Amino acid sequence: MPLSKSDVESALARVMLPDGKSILDHDLIRALTVEGDVVRFVIEAPNAQVAAQMAPLRDAAEAVVREVDGVASVTVALTAHGPAPKQSAPSLKIGGHPKAQDGPMKPAGVQRILAIGSGKGGVGKSTVSSNLAVALARAGRKVGLLDADIYGPSQPRMMGVNKRPASPDGKTIIPLHAHGVTLMSIGFMMEEGKAVVWRGPMLMGALQQMLGQVEWGELDVLLVDLPPGTGDVQLTLCTKSELSGAIVVSTPQDVALIDARKAIDMFNTLKTPVLGLIENMSLFVCPDCGSEHEIFGHGGVAAEAAKMDVPLLGSLPIDLDTRLSGDGGTPVAAGDGPMAQAYARIAEGLIKGGMA
Secondary structure: OOHHOOOOOOOOOOOOOOOOEEOOOOOOOOEEEOOOOOEEEEEEOOHHHHHHOOOOHHHHHHHHHHOOOOEOOOOOOEEEEOOOOOOOOOOOOOOOOOOOOOOEOOOOOOOEEEEEOOOOOOOOOHHHHHHHHHHHHOOOOOOEEEOOOOOOOHHHHHHHHOOOEOOOOOEEEEEEOOOOOOEEEHHHHOOOOOOOOOOOOHHHHHHHHHHHOEEOOOOOOOEOOOOOOOHHHHHHHHHHEEOEEEEEEEEOOOHHHHHHHHHHHHHHHHHHHHHEEEEEEEEEOOOOOEEEEOOOOOOHHHHHHHHHHEEEEEEEEEEEHHHHHHHHHOHHHOOHHHHHHHHHHHHHHHHHOOOO
């Protein structure tokens, strides 16, 4: 049987502290991941003073996990929840001026980077991003999701995760995980409800950090949920990373399509191939009588895709369960209903087309 998290946790439960309780009982394990035969986790001490005395505990935890059948490699980081002393590594800071790069970069282990954009807000781009990530993960792909909507990060709520990622050295960022997806968002690093008031260079620096300093691991595809429009974040991502392509989300409404065309033109200008369009809020199905209502019009996105000679990857109706699931932190694609099947079809099309 393949190696699982429960196998690793069972081994860690045998690592005892002087009070007779295990390292798991004390809730010291963070960011535990199992990728094939590779195991990674963080031991988080309550403060820096305790962490300085926990090297033997770290070694013991590494030793017991290494003895588990199927484990080929173990990486353990020791960090502290509280403030570190002055001689320790600096605390992680997000934002600031970007560092110079020799050229476009791609995180080690990441096979493809797909940007998911829109010309305007309110078309459901972030909802599509989270559900598509979950659908791809359920289809067997190793998926990462980067929430690059710096001013309005919504993936922490939609994916049901909201805690600060660990950083063992003040530079490396250990991402979070939910629903089979590896996650990073500026929302994890900021106090909830606090506005991000940054100029362009800080936005670019933050995006560069989340791409380059996060331990993404081995991924088939990294989805990047872009902010709406055609601004600094889009420009930075297209010019500073090795993008495999972009997906544009729009509603059928003429006003939305006007802005979607601008997003498409931006990607074309920046030499980023547009892999396809997704029509969101295509129609509303009355839950009482089953009648269909095309609230935002019909066929606009399909016509645009045909005009550009790019695939229409899918059409998604307005759906109450999608909204409730997103607000509740479990994307609708994680279930088995009609909307989950719709996202599964889009994911299958991307995989068959070699795009994910």
